[in-house]
Amino acid sequence: MDFAKLRAACRFAAFAVLAGFTSLALAGGGDSEGGPAVNQLNLPQGVTPISREIYTLNNGMLVVCLVIFILVFGAMFYSVLRHRKSLGHEAATFHESTKVEIIWTIVPFVIVIAMAIPATQTVVAMKDTTSADLTVKVTGYQWKWGYDYLSGEGSGIGFLSNLATPHSMIGSPELNEPAHPAGDEYLLDVDHPLVVPVDKKIRLVFTAADVIHAWAVQALGVQQAAIPGYVRDAWFKADTPGVYRGFCAQLCGREHSAMPIVVKVLAADAYSGWVKDQQLAMAAKADDPNKTWTKDDLMARGATVYAQCAVCHQASGKGMPGAFPALDGDAIVNGPKDNHIALVLKGKNQMPSWKQLSDVEIAAVITYERNSWSNHTGEAIQPSEVKALRSAS
Amino acid sequence: MSTTIDHLHGEGAAHDEHSHDHHPTGLKRWLFATNHKDIGTLYLFFSLTMLMEGGLLALALRTELFSPGLQFVDPELFNQFTTMHGLIMVFGAIMPAFVGFANWQVPLMIGAPDMAFARMNNFSFWLLPPAAILLTASFFVPGGATSAGWTLYAPLSVQMGPGMDLAIFAVHIMGASSIMGSINIIVTILNMRAPGMTMMKMPMFVWTWLITAYLLIAVMPVLAGAITMLLTDRHFGTSFFNAAGGGDPVMYQHIFWFFGHPEVYIMILPAFGIISQVIPAFARKPLFGYASMVYATSSIAILSFMVWAHHMFTTGMPVTAQLFFMYATMLIAVPTGVKVFNWIATMWRGSMTFETPMLFAIGFIFVFTMGGFTGLILAVTPIDIQVHDTYYVVAHFHYVLVAGSLFALFSGFYYWSPKWTGHMYSEARGKFHFWNSLIWFNVTFFPMHFLGLAGMPRRYADYPLQFTDFNRVATVGAFLFGLTQVYFLFFVVLPTIRGGAKAAAKPWEGAEGLEWTVPSPAPFHTFETPPVVE
Numbered sequence: 001m002d003f004a005k006l007r008a009a010c011r012f013a014a015f016a017v018l019a020g021f022t023s024l025a026l027a028g029g030g031d032s033e034g035g036p037a038v039n040q041l042n043l044p045q046g047v048t049p050i051s052r053e054i055y056t057l058n059n060g061m062l063v064v065c066l067v068i069f070i071l072v073f074g075a076m077f078y079s080v081l082r083h084r085k086s087l088g089h090e091a092a093t094f095h096e097s098t099k100v101e102i103i104w105t106i107v108p109f110v111i112v113i114a115m116a117i118p119a120t121q122t123v124v125a126m127k128d129t130t131s132a133d134l135t136v137k138v139t140g141y142q143w144k145w146g147y148d149y150l151s152g153e154g155s156g157i158g159f160l161s162n163l164a165t166p167h168s169m170i171g172s173p174e175l176n177e178p179a180h181p182a183g184d185e186y187l188l189d190v191d192h193p194l195v196v197p198v199d200k201k202i203r204l205v206f207t208a209a210d211v212i213h214a215w216a217v218q219a220l221g222v223q224q225a226a227i228p229g230y231v232r233d234a235w236f237k238a239d240t241p242g243v244y245r246g247f248c249a250q251l252c253g254r255e256h257s258a259m260p261i262v263v264k265v266l267a268a269d270a271y272s273g274w275v276k277d278q279q280l281a282m283a284a285k286a287d288d289p290n291k292t293w294t295k296d297d298l299m300a301r302g303a304t305v306y307a308q309c310a311v312c313h314q315a316s317g318k319g320m321p322g323a324f325p326a327l328d329g330d331a332i333v334n335g336p337k338d339n340h341i342a343l344v345l346k347g348k349n350q351m352p353s354w355k356q357l358s359d360v361e362i363a364a365v366i367t368y369e370r371n372s373w374s375n376h377t378g379e380a381i382q383p384s385e386v387k388a389l390r391s392a393s
Numbered sequence: 394m395s396t397t398i399d400h401l402h403g404e405g406a407a408h409d410e411h412s413h414d415h416h417p418t419g420l421k422r423w424l425f426a427t428n429h430k431d432i433g434t435l436y437l438f439f440s441l442t443m444l445m446e447g448g449l450l451a452l453a454l455r456t457e458l459f460s461p462g463l464q465f466v467d468p469e470l471f472n473q474f475t476t477m478h479g480l481i482m483v484f485g486a487i488m489p490a491f492v493g494f495a496n497w498q499v500p501l502m503i504g505a506p507d508m509a510f511a512r513m514n515n516f517s518f519w520l521l522p523p524a525a526i527l528l529t530a531s532f533f534v535p536g537g538a539t540s541a542g543w544t545l546y547a548p549l550s551v552q553m554g555p556g557m558d559l560a561i562f563a564v565h566i567m568g569a570s571s572i573m574g575s576i577n578i579i580v581t582i583l584n585m586r587a588p589g590m591t592m593m594k595m596p597m598f599v600w601t602w603l604i605t606a607y608l609l610i611a612v613m614p615v616l617a618g619a620i621t622m623l624l625t626d627r628h629f630g631t632s633f634f635n636a637a638g639g640g641d642p643v644m645y646q647h648i649f650w651f652f653g654h655p656e657v658y659i660m661i662l663p664a665f666g667i668i669s670q671v672i673p674a675f676a677r678k679p680l681f682g683y684a685s686m687v688y689a690t691s692s693i694a695i696l697s698f699m700v701w702a703h704h705m706f707t708t709g710m711p712v713t714a715q716l717f718f719m720y721a722t723m724l725i726a727v728p729t730g731v732k733v734f735n736w737i738a739t740m741w742r743g744s745m746t747f748e749t750p751m752l753f754a755i756g757f758i759f760v761f762t763m764g765g766f767t768g769l770i771l772a773v774t775p776i777d778i779q780v781h782d783t784y785y786v787v788a789h790f791h792y793v794l795v796a797g798s799l800f801a802l803f804s805g806f807y808y809w810s811p812k813w814t815g816h817m818y819s820e821a822r823g824k825f826h827f828w829n830s831l832i833w834f835n836v837t838f839f840p841m842h843f844l845g846l847a848g849m850p851r852r853y854a855d856y857p858l859q860f861t862d863f864n865r866v867a868t869v870g871a872f873l874f875g876l877t878q879v880y881f882l883f884f885v886v887l888p889t890i891r892g893g894a895k896a897a898a899k900p901w902e903g904a905e906g907l908e909w910t911v912p913s914p915a916p917f918h919t920f921e922t923p924p925v926v927e
Contacts, residue, residue, distance in 0.1 A: 229636020
């Protein structure tokens, strides 16, 4: 544990109390598009039949609970005010009444059953993932989402979806003040949103690569855990085009709060256009597996891939003492390259496996790590070497 | 507390003719303690210390969450703080506090001279400090404390560094301590009641602890099993929770919550017991529906084994399982409702006064019931799926664990501390503590309902700007709630031990029970000749 941080926390503890009294300043900014509103008080109604049913269900339960609450505590506070010794009230001596006790067992039982009936219908509807128009596989990674279109229009498309908010906006305990002011979509934007057509039944199948994540988008009425090694599914049918936002809801490690979800619902023809664009772009970007890469190309590609490693190991390669080792001057990074490749493929302790990256990406990032900061191995790792090790393991 | 021993050498010696036996003083008195009152005191001080440590961790979390962005702690350290806050509060503060109450009160309330197994009692307490040291020390090992959340879900917990192993070992030790404590409580209650005290004449606090002790014995081994499998997955190549080796990460959750849900009732049933003692005393009227209270408590305990998967609705279960766990969970509202109605019927047409124990008891009923209602709402599977793992859940379980368990513990402290210390606490300070606790508790946790409904996930080190205002309110409330508890320690607990108005044997006009038949402070040895209950 870092004592400098503790001291900073203690300083702030004093500050927070003072600030609480003096400057309960309201946050500036506005609502996010399709995500949380400023000081939102209730569930969103959402844009699917299920999310609206849940909204109604919750409001109904809230009203019933509130009525019971007022009746029960009305009685209690009446008693508290009237049956006081200071008012000279004499204590009665009754201490049981079978009739009353049976009544207040049966009445709540009936109320509970009345609540369970509409809820049962919604549960059954939520579980019906049959006859979907489009199926997308959602994979949770530490710390991003992967989307692969399995069947329906657009099948074959696949991409990763990373947080778009730059780290300079988030700040860090060392900086204290973020370098950039945050906008309304702070921690809510991603580089590649999930895109789906409106009025179509979308089935999502969930899995994860490392630990359990949870894909939660309230506006669509979906929250489902993504479990490594297992497949689960859920569905939604959005009836309004627009952007809808969500979060990873299951604690998944350091960057748990930095893997938001954005779902873009498009009209049918706009969706077809998007699918065409994606297919063209994928064809153009595909790496030729037989190409021999130069070190400069690998370094340039590796620098972009390394952004994902920098979350823990830092852009400086210095890591975070005690939690995440430095790559700068590290024995594995400067040692035999096969060990380095194997570590990236398999992961170790808190470091997840990165096998979901392509051979080219792994080769590039390892080349980058072995030739950056004070590391000067001079090696250029070829994708074929990664491929050989991957199939060997 | 230290006054019991003074009492023994003073006027109490005449009362207590068997006090000629030698007993150690100073450090040895506590290290080798076999007296239920001394051990009770040790438990209570231990839990108060842990409450402060867990509270500091909570304030560190609230500090970081005062503003969006990362200002003070790294997200990794933030996750360590959330995890340790949970573990320390559950296993270090709330559970040992109730065991401390049981140690002090169960023998006094059933007319027994001590707990059944005095030496095991010593051992079950002295296992706790090493466990607390392991948990605290885990912050300082490479990689820091475990940051997998107090639920220690696999496979995230398999990724952790050595801090995880320390936490596993600490939980093992605390589990052993709980099991021994429970065996002691069960044997004491079943075998050592005063002549004439039949089961259905036992005070409610004793009843609730009897049922709680059975719950503990049933589920602590289950937790030990889950974390042992975690340990072997981490170090010995097993694959209980690793799909690649044929295991299932969700199985960990099933086993954990099979422990975890009864655990929730372990932390609330003795609280129900305390409230059921306090309300009749200050309403000057017998507890309404004693028999139905016993049956309601037993039903809650039995149902608590059948609802665990409501913590896991989003893992993806068959529709039949979702419906079963939803119905079973909603059913718990019925016996819980019966208890609340009984308490209010006890107050009804009583002759009430509002000393601090009664204030905390009424505060408990009022605020705990809000937690009960959000529990009922969360039991509804579709709603749970929308707010699972959001701040709505955080609000819910703090309403039942802080406003529930902790407020009941405060109520019990004010009610029985005259017996423990021989001094009356300051009523003005007690009331100050109550009103500040009640107000700042609600300022802290009520806005979290809104945050959760708007979708803010729990265990987030950073959050979108739209959530800022409610987080600020919660942080301010948390600091003032924390300060109130520091006030409780330094301006209520310690001064009451040191001095104050002398307490009568029965300081409360309407109180009933054997504990009020012995002098205040209770002599070192009580009921060496069993009292006879009519």
